[in-house]
Amino acid sequence: MARVVWHVPVTTNATGSTTTLRLFRTRDGRRCAVGFSSPEALAALLGPEHAYAELGEPALRTLTAPLGVDTLVLDPRLVAPPVPTPVAAPATAPAPAPAPATELQHR
Template sequence: MARVVWHVPVTTSGTGSTTALRLFRLRDGRRCAVGFSSPEALVALLGPDQAHTELGEPALRALTAPLGIDALVVDPRLVAPSVTVPAATQPAAPLAPAPICPAPAVRLQRR
């Protein structure tokens, strides 16, 4: 029987010496781990710059269990509503410069 390998998103430290699983949240707020059946599916959702590693389900569950994470989502889809950009109506008028207020007089007290 062939071993099933998932492509799991990770984050890497600035020096590249540390790698950590990238965790997500379900709609109800619980944290979850995410796996993709192919690198193409991962890139389609998270973009080409997303680092990833290959893990089997037992390894992924073993890494997330100590964190209290028992939810695992395979090949998730974006569920956020699409963003619509309002059409520009008219260019904004330039702002008038703020009036210059003199600084209040400060009295120093001698001790």
């Protein structure tokens, strides 16, 4: 049986000494771990410079279980809330220039 490897997004600190598994959220807000079937699939969604680690599904589940993450997503697609279409503001006359500042007089 062939070993299935997931390409899992990670972040690495500036010195390169610490690598952290990157978690995401499902559309309903629950945390999840993601994996990609190939480095190309990961690069297509997250960019070519994004770091990743190669893990099997059991290893990924073992890493995420203590964090309360039980959802794994393979080859996710970018899902974002819909962006509202801007409504053109009606043409209006420019606002009048502010009146010159006046000084208060003490009495």
